[in-house]
Amino acid sequence: MIIKYKFATGEVTEVEVSDEIGTVILDSRREEHANNERHRYHTAFSLDDMTYEDKDYFSVDDNPEEALMRKEAAKERKAMLSRLTPVQRRRFEKFEDGMSIAEIARSEKAAFNSVKESIESAQKKLKKLL
Template identity: 50%
Template sequence: MKIKYAFLDGTVTEVEVSDEIGAVIIDSRKAEHAQDERHRYHCYSYDAIDYEGEEYGACDEYAVEDDSAEQTARIREAFSHLTATQQRRLRLYANGKTLREIAAIEEASFQSVSESIEAGRKKFLKILRQTP
């Protein structure tokens, strides 16, 4: 069995090995490829955490959310500044509908629904941040 080795400089070398060794090398390559694929989608391992230090440091960037009546009033106020279409589409999106499903429900194009939701989201966040 011939095994190919490709180097970073672009050269390729073939080495003749026995079938048993070739099978081990191929299995090893498959396992390595599978591991690379898992890391592409799950790039952070809980096994690698120290459970102390910078990974669990304080983050002052975001204020602590409170579920008070004042916070609810701020959210309602910011939401009321959106157009009726943006409100309706954001509600559907928040309830788990996809952009394509919303477009089908409203008989609108995917692009217009996407732009409307994105504009509504930006406007909502801008107003919410301005509200004291």
């Protein structure tokens, strides 16, 4: 009987073994697969432990009104940012995330003054919209 072993590198090796040993190996593989499937099916997950995509907008302590207000504010922010050019929006969001103007300029391979003017222009546009 020929048994195939597949390594993590993707390499496959074939080994010839006696029928008796081959049967033991195949049974062991089937049993391991069945145990893995059984474990996956019966594993319990706590919903309290899960992290949610909208965790910024929803908290267990919030009342529905606060959650709705936060969601509306996020929607307004998104609408205001859509008024910026793609370059301004990208640079402004990086600046909001805490990157310095020099870091943004380096990451975009752009001139420092160009990035600075772009961010200042975005800030002026957003102030007008408020």
